[in-house]
Amino acid sequence: MLRPVVARHRLQKVRLDELNKFVPSPPFVPLVCQHHPQIAVRCANRVGKTRHVCFKAANHMVANPGSRWRFVGPNRAQVQDVSGLYLSQFLQPYLHRKCYYLEGKGWNTSTIILRNGSICQLKSYDDRPDTHAGSSFDGVVLDEPPPKPHFAENQARTIDRGGQFILTFTAVNRPVGWMRQIIEEQNWPQIVVPFRREHVPWYSAEKFDAMVDVFRSSPWQWAQRVDADWEGITEGRVYTGFTKQNVVSRYRLGTSRSVSVSTMAPPQAIRRPS
Numbered sequence: 001m002l003r004p005v006v007a008r009h010r011l012q013k014v015r016l017d018e019l020n021k022f023v024p025s026p027p028f029v030p031l032v033c034q035h036h037p038q039i040a041v042r043c044a045n046r047v048g049k050t051r052h053v054c055f056k057a058a059n060h061m062v063a064n065p066g067s068r069w070r071f072v073g074p075n076r077a078q079v080q081d082v083s084g085l086y087l088s089q090f091l092q093p094y095l096h097r098k099c100y101y102l103e104g105k106g107w108n109t110s111t112i113i114l115r116n117g118s119i120c121q122l123k124s125y126d127d128r129p130d131t132h133a134g135s136s137f138d139g140v141v142l143d144e145p146p147p148k149p150h151f152a153e154n155q156a157r158t159i160d161r162g163g164q165f166i167l168t169f170t171a172v173n174r175p176v177g178w179m180r181q182i183i184e185e186q187n188w189p190q191i192v193v194p195f196r197r198e199h200v201p202w203y204s205a206e207k208f209d210a211m212v213d214v215f216r217s218s219p220w221q222w223a224q225r226v227d228a229d230w231e232g233i234t235e236g237r238v239y240t241g242f243t244k245q246n247v248v249s250r251y252r253l254g255t256s257r258s259v260s261v262s263t264m265a266p267p268q269a270i271r272r273p274s
């Protein structure tokens, strides 16, 4: 049986390791290591975008006393259950004594507070956009495509403090054309992370294959969910069994090219990631 002081010390060490032992996936290294006034991180599903951006926020909060972050997720439940959980794992040893996270319940306060005075406000797209107004931050993360009003309210929040405005998303579930236009016209740095074996070394081969099988069940979103594309309609993908009878629409790609869209692409015909 360990004496209490020793036991506490060991526990502390294990917890500290969560932040210190985190190994970023190679394509996320520029996100976690560099300062970007604004950056778009367009990713496949399940490739680690939320965990990496939580690591970045947690690391900055711990290293810079008094820093201010805001994390915005798609809905209140996701913010507590996923990003809230990741933040709690990284921040556990640094929390103010009044602030704690309970699995299944979430955070006891809407703002995470560290002993060093850093804070992270948790919000979601369920909150009205006007509730996103009014404060300045060193970092604002919008996880998953935001509604336009939430984007607008948050974009200006980092300018006063020379902070970072970070979008992490898979381009599904909401129109993203307007966001793409802003990112491309304003020349934002972009990180693109498709679902590839070498990008997710923490999954076993079986888990990786199971994940690919899940993605096969929505082949029309394969491009966004697996290849991290902006849109689901792309050139060069092979559909066996595709005939003229399957064509329901033709989409123009630029001035001289177009692509046919089939409603009947059999899942097994879709190329797997190499």
Ligand SMILES: Nc1ncnc2c1ncn2[C@@H]1O[C@H](COP(=O)(O)OP(=O)(O)OP(=O)(O)O)[C@@H](O)[C@H]1O
Residues within 6 Å of the ligand: 022, 023, 024, 025, 043, 044, 045, 046, 047, 048, 049, 050, 051, 052, 082, 170, 202
């Ligand atoms: N660098 C890492 N090392 C070990 N595990 C990781 C790492 N990054 C992410 N993971 C794990 O991978 C899984 C998916 O991570 P995460 O939720 O961040 O992915 P996501 O891309 O945000 O997924 P979704 O598409 O569902 O939003 C989680 O179990 C997470 O703990």
Ligand SMILES: [Mg+2]
Residues within 6 Å of the ligand: 049, 050, 051, 143
């Ligand atoms: Mg996520």
